[in-house]
Amino acid sequence: MKTGLHTLLKHKIYLLLLWVLQIYFSSPAQEHPNLILTKTGVKNIRKQLGSIPMFDNTLVKVKAEVDKEIQSGIHVPIPKDMAGGYTHDRHKKNWIILQKAGLLYQLLEDEKYAMYTHNVLKEYAKMYPSLPLHPKKRSYARGKIFWQCLNDANWLVYVSQAYDCIYDYLDKDQRNYLEKNLFVPYANFLSKENPQFFNRIHNHSTWGNVAVGMIGLVMNNQELINRALYGMKIENFDHELKDNDGGFILKKDEKAGFFANLDSPFSPDGYYTEGPYYQRYAMYPFMIFAQALQNKKPELKIFEYKDGVLINSVNTLLNLTNINGDFFPINDAQKGMSYYSKELVSAVNIAYYYGNNSPSLLDIAQKQNSVRLDQTGLSVSQGIKENKRIPFSKNSIEFTDGSNGNEGGIGILRSKDKQHELVMKYSAHGLSHGHYDKLSFSYYHKGNEVMQDYGLARFVNIEQKNGGGYLKENKTWAKQTIAHNTIIQDENSHFNGEYEKGSLHHSEKYIFDTSHPKLQIVSAKESNAYQNTRLHRTMLLLEDLGFQKPLLIDIMQFVSNGAHQFDLPYYYHGQIIDTNFDFETFDTLSPLGLKSGYQHLWLENKTVIDDTKTAQITWLHNDAFYTLSTFTKAKNEILFTRIGANDPRHNLRRDPSFIIRKPQSKNDTFITVIETHGTYNPVTEIAKNSSSSIKEIKEVKTDNENYLGWKIITKDDNEHTFVLCVTNNQKETQHSIYLNNSPIQWIGPYYYSKN
Template identity: 60%
Template sequence: MTKNITTLQILICCIFLCLNTMAQEHPSLILTKKGVQKIRAELGNVPLFDATLQQLKEEIDAEINLGIDTPVPKDYSGGYTHERHKRNMVVMQQAGVLYQILEDEKYAEYVKDMLMQYEAMYKTLPLHPKTRSYARGKLFWQCLNDSNWLVYVSQAYDCIYDYLDKAERKKLEKNLFRPFADHISVDSPQFYQRVHNHSTWGNAAVGMIGLVMNDQELIDRALYGIKGVNLDKTAKDDDGGFLNKDGKAGFLANIEEPFSPDGYYNEGPYYQRYAMYPFLIFAEGLHNVKPELKIFEYKDGVLLKSIDALLNLSDADGDFFPLNDGQKGMSFYNNALVTAVDISYYFGNQDPGLLSIAAKQNKVLLDDSGLAVALGVKNGKALPFEKKSINLSDGPNGKQGGVGILRSEGLELVFKYASQGSSHGHYDKLSYSFYENGDEVLQDYGLARFVNIEQKGGGNYLKENKTWAKQTIAHNTVVLNEQSHYQGKYDIGSKYHPSLYVFDSAKENIQIVSAKETNAYPGTEMHRTMAIIKQDGFEKPFMLDILKISSDSTNQYDLPFYFMGQVVSTNIDYEAPKTLEALGNGYGYQHLWLEGSGTTEDENTKFSWLENGRFYTLTSATNNNDEFKFVRIGANDPEFNLRREAGLILRRKDTQNTLFVSTVESHGSYSPVSELALNSNSNIKELKVIFDSAAYTAIEIKDVKDGTSIFILANTNASKDANHKLKINDKDYEWSGSYYFNKQ
């Protein structure tokens, strides 16, 4: 009997040993043993994958020839030590991949040697000497970049895990990886215990190295945060935003809170792009190592939904709309979007539209997902990724406003009625930007920062981001009494958001988005309705903008239009000052030069400009004594941190309730080669408010051939089933739904 029990015990131990050995299989994080075998079998037969591999091999071979440099950290972003450690993390990850695919030990040896240099340095490394960050790293000036490093290096470690002997692994884990993970989490809760893109990187870093080391404590810390940690309620991050205080932390909380059910990320597309890499690469690791978590199904599959949302938040050229803090020019050609597209295709529904984007990106991930995409492209499965009009809700439950995008014949109207957007949010409720064929017509300024350019504030946010870019006057939305929405205060703005009134993109001749904001200014309601209208007699669809304001006080209203291009003509009688002065003293007004000023006498004010060979005309229904201000960005900016771009501000003084109505047309063309201007004049003869009450607003648009169309909005009842009847100028109008539109 004793002998039998002993045999059983031995058998059980063997089983557990086998299970443990299986759990420790490497690589298993992003690359897998099975996947690597399939990749090796396809080498030479998949052009996009082969080209990506060859390019990477050439780059890493060149790096190996340069030798290894792990300098003592001392710089901000853009400085040599910062950029060298940043480059090292990527090179190690890529060299690890090459080792697995090509089975060439020189790549494993290179990663091993570099890791050992970091191990020797890190165990005695103090905090980074630059003290500006709210959470200092060791290799970098902030924990964020330390987390970037560990996300990449954990993949490299997984790839060479079996190349190292047990003593080498123990040395790295004891002296480098575990202390590194502890520093960015336990030692830096103000960084780690948050719902923010910074913390997402931290969570992914701790979790990914935990997966490679099979350290359940680190994995749990990554998924659920650190238990029992209280944060200083006055703590702020590097961007001036207050930290999360509601106890929500960890990777799952960072999926749950910032993403709406539609996949919109509350910080905006620029930071969604930045966060998508840790979101998706950690999710892929969890899928491979911990499939029981079903991470790609979490919150109704929102991670995969978010990729579709993000791609729809880009213009015709693939550049992301600069909502909130966003650098212009960031696009789906970024490596993070290569990751997003490949993972979305492989783990999603294999949308052939994604293959066309992958073909434009001209590179793939060197893993299972990248191979699947490359095979799809090779086999001719790619179809165009069609961007249509879309409304993306904001907030974890989709109840905190959103972003509406209307698209028609190359025109894109981006209407922002979203929540504050965490610390990266701007005070720009009911703002918009307007594009044609990927070119800005009416712009959103974006952020004030020269990312990774050391000479400009260490590559970090400039003070003008707060004094200009975040302020309301920097956007195409209304400003009351020269003060920003929510007083320009984060803690107030975070409490409120606009609400959607109507979104309808189903009709061929008109698409509409409308939203209300009641908290930007106490006692004032702003209701903005924007439409893209296709009509016979017009070369292109035109935009209609109706901004209705109801207030319990008398105010000054400023409505800016930040046009891109050269002024062509206007019927505004204006004067230009001999000496430039700033338009105001604060809330962004101090950064605007006043270049001209005039008052309106006509019921319609016209302003035309030329950009990229197209003419554009703004037509506004104006009142007597409305003022127009020609402005240019750049006042009180001695270091030239701001772009010197122009704007036009419609000012209405001493007014309580009011209505701003405008159209923007795209028309004609100009060729500098033929020097021929075609259709350079506006097609709108008259824009007129023919009825306005609390319940209804009616606009008449008459073209130069006297064709007339009528748009009527029901201001208080957006129900699709509501029946309306209204008499205007002895004519009856009847309709169902929130609005009426018809050409007479």
């Protein structure tokens, strides 16, 4: 009996083993490349080389770049420098060259590129097992090859693509050596050993998640892939971790990983809460990992996730640029970054290929004049060759903030000819890269800043300036409210400059309306920046034949329980031409204040208004004239300031500003108009229309405290009358009030007339 049972069990085990072996041997072997390039894609590209100009031109440039590096030899120095130093820049160049060399091996079938890639990786594999933490102790998460884990993650995101491209070139022992000594410990270092870096909602963590996920996909390591997608499970972790700036808090069991970083920072519109500068930076790992997942794990339907937020985000990001393609500097942002960056070349190519081939993206790609050396770049190149391109039109548009689109947003008003662009910020804080500037704005004419946002205080990758990292003035100046074109109470920043407080609140949109033929309007409220004070800013872009160019009208209302000093700064570029008031000058410059950024402003001139009047300042910039006209009352002040006080290392730009001050005010409104007019030709030395066309701004009394009214009167006596209902923003509501004792009626939250 036992013998029969034993025989039966042996038979069943035999059948089970046979079944397992059958499955194993019948399963298709893992093909490489399979992340960004695929076997099929490579074959398709090879067939068309020489017939697709933009792709071919990019390939020629990349080949020349990589050939030059191969000729120079292998350079894998022991890490020691901050950003901008030799070892930092050398390892950064290595990650770029390795990724490109891998592509060239696949596309050109030249083994020298695979051999070079392998030889460099062997040097890293020799060095990595004994490599200590980076000697520079500056980061909340020190790397090994770089001073911060962020750059270590950058390296692995790119190098994983190179490894995928040469995977089949290597034998099993060679792969095992690289994976055991380099790739697996590298991925564990970024994730297991640095949860404060890996398990966050932040662009840093996105890079970390994608680095681990990409190398996991190459090695078919499901544990690493899951870690990347869903975060690192933290054991024996029951305390909070903060970065050196207090810019985030890591909590146990908080959602993390790639999907969490898609869910939380992105609004349904595709706006990324940190702002466009860091959205641009994060788009590379977001899009490249999505492409890899689409190739290897199509069942995830990653480009459909959250209603296609990744594809939407590319369109959003392109709309967050001025007419020249430069990103609007919202929150921490280096000016001059644009959609010509390598991250946006990738994003545009991938969005075109996986987003139904939107022909307007070809317009951007043609301007970028470069493509990815993969199937997405081939597709873009073919579309341009076949003349499928249509213009990418940037119009007035609003983007919501917050994962559910209910945390304020960004409003952009563009003139009909697209020459004037207003950006108003009424968003959430923006994580650790956020600034304390609710209801701030910046304003552009022909891509030039008329009213500018400072951006960040940092010289990225310039070693002499704090190793290329953030300067202390980023905290003491750039993040502070006075550094922005928005209202300040009692010389204190919004939320007292405290991250935890600022992160709890967002402004509320009141109106965004571009339907009027002459008038576009964006309006928002802020109730938490100061205790017991309510702020309401409304900005209008008026295009009327009575003015040479559009007018920007700025209405900033404040209502407080007590009397306070309120300042409204305007940061400009250019040379003052004229004022319609006298002002005091000082023999000795002094800082404007002691804290909250005021300590960085020199007070250059000052005037105290002696009666109600329209104060005007005209300046010249880039051969155009601009006039700021503002309604002022007795004892209001106008201050002329310049950045640079308490800045012994010259870390800050010496930008000028006007500050309109209302001392000891409880309820009042700043009414200001910025007019573009005239030209100056430095060759003919002829100035045209150098004076403002505005004669006066008047506050108009209504019979109801729920309404604000004002008039703009031109020198030819045209009157433009405006009324805003500040308590009801419904488009269908009928309004009936008395304005200067005359009845008026209208439908919707605002009224405009000209006579």
